[in-house]
Amino acid sequence: MAGRRLTQRQQARIQTSQDRRRQRVDQAEAGASDVTLSSEQTGLVITHYGAALIVEDQQGVLQRCTVRQNLGKLACGDQVIWQASSAGDGVVTAVAERRSLLTRPGYRGELRMVAANLDAVAVVFAPVPEFSEPLIDRYLTALIAIGVQALLVLNKVDLLELSARTALLERLEPYRRIGYPVLLASSHTAHGLDELRHWLCGRTSLLVGQSGVGKSSLIKALLPDRDIRIQAVSAATGLGAHTTSASTLYHLPDGGDLIDSPGVRSFELGDIRPGDLERGFPELAPHLGRCRFSDCRHAAEPECALQEAVKRGEVTRRRLDSYLELRAALGAMSPGRAGP
Numbered sequence: 001m002a003g004r005r006l007t008q009r010q011q012a013r014i015q016t017s018q019d020r021r022r023q024r025v026d027q028a029e030a031g032a033s034d035v036t037l038s039s040e041q042t043g044l045v046i047t048h049y050g051a052a053l054i055v056e057d058q059q060g061v062l063q064r065c066t067v068r069q070n071l072g073k074l075a076c077g078d079q080v081i082w083q084a085s086s087a088g089d090g091v092v093t094a095v096a097e098r099r100s101l102l103t104r105p106g107y108r109g110e111l112r113m114v115a116a117n118l119d120a121v122a123v124v125f126a127p128v129p130e131f132s133e134p135l136i137d138r139y140l141t142a143l144i145a146i147g148v149q150a151l152l153v154l155n156k157v158d159l160l161e162l163s164a165r166t167a168l169l170e171r172l173e174p175y176r177r178i179g180y181p182v183l184l185a186s187s188h189t190a191h192g193l194d195e196l197r198h199w200l201c202g203r204t205s206l207l208v209g210q211s212g213v214g215k216s217s218l219i220k221a222l223l224p225d226r227d228i229r230i231q232a233v234s235a236a237t238g239l240g241a242h243t244t245s246a247s248t249l250y251h252l253p254d255g256g257d258l259i260d261s262p263g264v265r266s267f268e269l270g271d272i273r274p275g276d277l278e279r280g281f282p283e284l285a286p287h288l289g290r291c292r293f294s295d296c297r298h299a300a301e302p303e304c305a306l307q308e309a310v311k312r313g314e315v316t317r318r319r320l321d322s323y324l325e326l327r328a329a330l331g332a333m334s335p336g337r338a339g340p
Contacts, residue, residue, distance in 0.1 A: 037083040037091060045078040045116075047248040053092060055082050065090040075101065075113035076247035076259055077204060100146045102206070103270050111270050115206050115247050115259045120149040122183075122196070124209035124218065126156040127168060131210070137322045138267050139208060140180070141280030145272055151181055151199055153207075155214040158186040174316045178282050187217035197222060197254060204249075204257045208267070219260055223250050272330060281323045283315050298324060 043055035046062060053065045053074060065082050066089050067074060074080070074095060081094040102114040102121070123139045125131035136152065143150045152175055157165060165184075172182050183199070185192030200222070209215045220226060247261040269277075278288060284306060292303035298320070309315040 036086045038085075040081050040083055040093065043080050043082045043092075044249070045074055045076055045080060047076055047246050048074060049246055052089070053080075055080060055090065055092065057082075063090045064088075065092050067092045071095055073113055075116040076249050076261075077116040077118065077257075079117065100148050102142065102146060102148070104142075105268050105270050114261055117204055118146075118148050118206055118259070119203040120151065120200070120205045122151045122153050122200070122205065122207050124153045124155050124207055124213050124215045126154065126213040127160055127164065128156065129210060129212050131213075133171070133318060134322050134325070135210065135267060136175070137280065137319070137326065138269055140175075141272065141277055141326065142267070142269055144279050145276035151183060153183045153185050153192075153196065153209075153218075155185050155187065155218065157184045157191060158189045174283075174319055185218065187214055187221050190221070193218075193221055197252070200252060200256055200258060201254045202256045204259070206259045206261060208261065219258070222252065222258060224253065226250060269326065269330065274327070274330065277323070277326055277330060280326075281319060283319065284309075284323060287315070 041057055043057050043063065043065075046054045046056050048054075051066060053067060055063045055065045057063055063082070063084070068091065071092065071094070074092070078098065079096040080092045081096075082090045082092045084090050098116045100118045101116050102118055103111045104114055106112040121139070121143050123136055125136065140150055152172065154168065154172070160168070169182070176182055181199075183192050183195055185196060187193070196218070207215050207219060247259050249257050249259050252258050278284065287305040287309045290305035291298070291301065293301055296304050298304050298306045306315060306320055310317050310320055
């Protein structure tokens with residue numbers, strides 16, 4: 001309570017407690033000073049579990065490491081500088097400049113790192129569950145913003161009759177027209193797997209998609225030694241079992257790396273600028289800025305260049321609606337940022 005005077009006995013107990021705390025801090029600092037670090041080495045972040053990283057050294061050995069606090073967050077796929085510690089775990093002391101970084105908003109709105117230094121991403125979807133073009137649009141927009149190549153993979157084609165396959169390919173035709181390759185695949189019959197291996201070869205890649213599209217089956221087919229690798233990563237973490245809550249990097253047999261990331265129910269755009277959004281819809285580029293009104297919202301305004309492009313068949317109605325929905329969402333997150 002305010003103004004209450006402490007007895008001599010209470011003061012002594014407080015002093016003793018403080019002395020013990022200072023002694024523990026002094027002992028910890030003394031112990032830290034006894035820890036020695038070896039020479040610097042380069043390494044690759046294989047996976048990330050909370051405060052601990054698993055780093056692969058130049059000999060392919062997995063090392064458990066902690067991270068210097070001033071480095072910020074690291075991601076699977078990061079190239080790092082680390083040093084072995086006499087205390088056991090290594091210490092990551094620096095991270096190389098990233099050529100790309102894929103992020104997504106977390107449940108509380110914070111940006112969560114998915115993977116670093118990606119070259120390519122395969123967006124996997126299937127006839128069952130029913131795939132979502134707006135979800136594909138969000139993935140493609142995020143990928144073009146970070147300069148990563150994209151491939152669309154229609155999996156489980158063995159479930160489709162010819163007429164149903166033709167109908168789905170018609171739905172995907174707008175993506176073909178703007179330059180995205182579409183691969184038909186089936187992990188059950190191995191259809192398309194050779195083409196997928198060829199596309200992934202020599203790259204650091206990621207497979208993304210909704211739950212139930214068969215992504216895990218494709219990864220198992222692409223990585224025959226995946227179980228062995230999981231056991232090695234589990235042993236390095238010291239957790240005793242592999243957790244699927246973190247992205248993990250695997251080496252492909254024919255060259256290149258594949259990152260297996262946890263499945264997500266949806267994918268929302270994070271830090272995307274209006275220019276990034278427009279690049280995600282390249283078929284709109286010839287028509288943007290050509291409306292009668294400079295503040296055209298591309299809805300019911302007269303002489304809207306985008307609406308006229310839809311009427312001429314140069315832009316699909318669904319893609320325009322998707323663009324407008326994403327632009328409205330970005331404008332809601334950052335009022336005044338989304339342009340016309």
